[in-house]
Amino acid sequence: MRKGLLFILMLGLSLFLAACGSSGEGESSSDSNGGEEASNSDSKWSEIKEEGEIVVGTSGTLFPASYYPEGSDEMTGYDVEIMREVADRLGVDLKFEEYGVDSLLPAINSGRIDAAINDMEVTKDRQEQFSFSDPYKYSYSTMIVRESDLSGIETLEDLEGKKHGGGSTTVFAQIAEHFGAEIIPYDNVANDVYLRDVDNGRTDVVINDYYLQSLALEALPQFDVQLHPDLKFHPTNSAIVMPKGATELQKEINKVLQEMQDDGTLTELSKEFFGGKDASKEPEEDIQEIEGLDL
Template identity: 75%
Template sequence: MRKGLLFILMITLSVLLAACGSSEDQTESADDSNTNAEEETKDTKWNELQDEGEIVVGTSGTLFPASYYPEGSDELTGYDVELMREVADRIGLDLKFEEYGVDGLLAAINSGRIDAVINDFQVTKEREEQFAFSDPYKYSYSTMIVRESDLSGIESLEDLEGKKHGGGATTVFSQIAEHFGATTKTYGNVTNDVYLRDVENGRTDFIINDYYLQSLALKALPDIEVQLHPDLQFHPTSSSIVMPKDATKLQEEINATLQEMHEDGTLTKISEEFFGGKDASKKPEQEIREIEGLDL
């Protein structure tokens, strides 16, 4: 009788263990399936690029010295352009640039016409809700171009009230100008001289933009009677490559490549070529005014 009971208990225990094993196997299988599904979603854009062997990147082609055509040349170049060429080469993809006005670049990602954007774009909270960003490849801060004759009547950011700013409608710089009470005159995909001459002749009063870009634009166009404001340095910035929100694998590949380019000095070398010997790939050392009350 005891042997029979022992035999029954052993059979019951075996069934329970088998059932537990089956449940665990099913759980592990489900976990594996979820992981595979996540990886598949994560790799969608990357797999697409691998299949095509090419990445299409949007840029303006009019933003000196980030993305522009040298006088008399039909070859696109600039800090952002040459950096992106190096990134694409290192991740094993051919590169094609498509040119858009600044306000059309992010829309071109959303429509699927391009795979990424590089055009001195800053990361903002609003943009992060819609797009993925690489680690920064450039650090800077904002400055202001004003008329040489009277600094456009501006001594502080608070003096922007009622002034007219020249810039793109969707830029951080226009947000800053409007935060302090200015209005923005918007442009299409025009070159720097158009912006500068409008300040000179009074159609606009000032232009907020990146320190490196503005200082070099002024150097390239010395005949226009405008200058950087001597006392206003504000809004520390960083620039990143913009990608579709779900392009996680592409983001990882680009970030790893940028890190490699930081470490081997490639970013410094490209920066010094386009920014007058200055290294824009590192954070500036001076104190820059933060803009309070503006959610960027």
């Protein structure tokens, strides 16, 4: 079972590295119904109540947010279980539709889904096109480096000339490039490849989400790599995405999320899926904002 979970972890993290940090590719796409759907988005909550069902998009491939455990045909994960609880408290049925990460936001624009949940980072670009709930996950970026010398990196400025492993269109690659790093792109490989290459010197660093990297290191202890002990930067938050202007739906979901925050449900779910860590609250650490980089 542990081997199966490890495989899911590596696959899910690989997909996360390749896609989930995307700076917005595919977000503006829509079909011919997109404009009409956007103009009627304020009636979205009324439509959902009338149908008695909310249709939510997710990938089903992103551990530990949205995935299938080995041997199970039932999807689970932090995001999935949050959405199940939200729908239950809203008094509507929940139907999940699975999409590739780059197809989730266009599916909202086209009206094929009512909302999306898949560890979606709230960015300024996305806020111009979509409405977001209050955050249910708070995180920040960290970097995996070699244990022996921290890959020669003491500050973010030391990324200049270093080799960063990861997708070339991700937010994390944008951060690395901003500080002068060379991006070493990969195809769809498992997460152990990223860690192995930092260990053997093919690359120097992998920037990614703190919680995801923590889980990767726990699952793959055979490599002499670690999280950088001093560098914590680019605070992020994840939220449920809805059509632009869906104010009533946004209000109803926010009310439920606040209830779940107050009664400890978000904390309980986070600890279940993030190794005992509470991602539902803003981190107490001093997280460095990156100036001069518009994400």
